[in-house]
Amino acid sequence: NAGVTQTPKFQVLKTGQSMTLQCAQDMNHEYMSWYRQDPGMGLRLIHYSVGAGITDQGEVPNGYNVSRSTTEDFPLRLLSAAPSQTSVYFCASSRDTGELFFGEGSRLTVL
Amino acid sequence: AQTVTQSQPEMSVQEAETVTLSCTYDTSENNYYLFWYKQPPSRQMILVIRQEAYKQQNATENRFSVNFQKAAKSFSLKISDSQLGDTAMYFCAFMKQFAGGTSYGKLTFGQGTILTVHP
Numbered sequence: 001n002a003g004v005t006q007t008p009k010f011q012v013l014k015t016g017q018s019m020t021l022q023c024a025q026d027m028n029h030e031y032m033s034w035y036r037q038d039p040g041m042g043l044r045l046i047h048y049s050v051g052a053g054i055t056d057q058g059e060v061p062n063g064y065n066v067s068r069s070t071t072e073d074f075p076l077r078l079l080s081a082a083p084s085q086t087s088v089y090f091c092a093s094s095r096d097t098g099e100l101f102f103g104e105g106s107r108l109t110v111l
Numbered sequence: 112a113q114t115v116t117q118s119q120p121e122m123s124v125q126e127a128e129t130v131t132l133s134c135t136y137d138t139s140e141n142n143y144y145l146f147w148y149k150q151p152p153s154r155q156m157i158l159v160i161r162q163e164a165y166k167q168q169n170a171t172e173n174r175f176s177v178n179f180q181k182a183a184k185s186f187s188l189k190i191s192d193s194q195l196g197d198t199a200m201y202f203c204a205f206m207k208q209f210a211g212g213t214s215y216g217k218l219t220f221g222q223g224t225i226l227t228v229h230p
Contacts, residue, residue: 031214035220096214098208098214
């Protein structure tokens, strides 16, 4: 059972570079979301999607783009990385039962 | 907007003893879920327990139980018979229920409590 798969697990970028964090789920969940985890701040919602073609901003969306062309995939794009985006990123999926299923996280360092 | 506060950055407990982690939240909503998630050093987020706000009965999952006080907006986690494998960061989280019971997968997390279980 794959569940939620995130790639890459580790990435180092230079300021100004772009990259995409990939997220895929095989549970046919409607909802998908991206969170970032920073020390002392818990996890904060970046963007979320309620279905293919529908996305919306969360608490900390600046500097990130998302799209959802299929139910399974929800990539997170950093167009011009900044040191403030150094963080651990989690993708999650869920249905209306409330429980979120998380990927294993991606540690991103921006130099 | 909702806020979740975990006032204990770190806690420690001896193996086999009981420990309680605190969580308070602020919301004007009446329908919501509350969760405790565990994050061990592996970084994986693991659901520990879930509580629906409309249920008065406190949720339990084996050694884990909650004390849900809706009026006080308090949601503490009690771990009984602590085990070394319980060592982890624990997050309290809030999820609003929208019309029709939908949630959209939007969680608001507390800051986390690092729990260390000593042998």
